[in-house]
Amino acid sequence: MQVNNSHNAILIIDRLKLILKIDKDAALADYLGVKANTISTWKSRNTIDYNLLIVKCDMFDLNFILKGDTEKLHSKQINSDVKTPRTCPNCASLNSILKATEKALDHANTEIESRKETNTLLVNKINCMADKISKLENAHDGKKKGVTK
Numbered sequence: 001m002q003v004n005n006s007h008n009a010i011l012i013i014d015r016l017k018l019i020l021k022i023d024k025d026a027a028l029a030d031y032l033g034v035k036a037n038t039i040s041t042w043k044s045r046n047t048i049d050y051n052l053l054i055v056k057c058d059m060f061d062l063n064f065i066l067k068g069d070t071e072k073l074h075s076k077q078i079n080s081d082v083k084t085p086r087t088c089p090n091c092a093s094l095n096s097i098l099k100a101t102e103k104a105l106d107h108a109n110t111e112i113e114s115r116k117e118t119n120t121l122l123v124n125k126i127n128c129m130a131d132k133i134s135k136l137e138n139a140h141d142g143k144k145k146g147v148t149k
Contacts, residue, residue, distance in 0.1 A: 009046045013039060015065050016057065032056050 017028055025039040032052060042048055
């Protein structure tokens with residue numbers, strides 16, 4: 001949900017990029033999982049998807065991101081470097097599991113598509129064979145009728 005309020009979207013985006021140690025809007029969009037033009041839209045409309053920020057940036061001090069409140073930042077920060085995020089110890093493990101799962105899913109989807117193509121070819125061959133059998137049976141029936149007459 002994008003909300004327009006008294007916060008300046010450009011400043012929020014700049015503080016986010018500072019914390020994430022990135023300098024391009026496209027890299028921020030990639031981190032947030034949005035299209036690259038979304039960031040420029042937020043800037044031009046002075047709107048932010050706060051729900052997305054809360055979900056994607058919960059390991060950072062939101063007081064600093066949203067308000068630039070460095071006083072609270074210093075009292076809450078774990079490291080002395082403002083740009084260093086607090087990290088989840090399980091994130092690396094979960095990311096590797098996610099990547100392996102995505103790879104397995106891609107492989108399964110490729111296999112499914114391959115089997116669909118094979119099935120289509122087999123159905124076409126079966127239909128062709130059924131047509132040939134039908135023609136042979138009709139020809140055979142025609143010969144039988146010719147012999148009995």
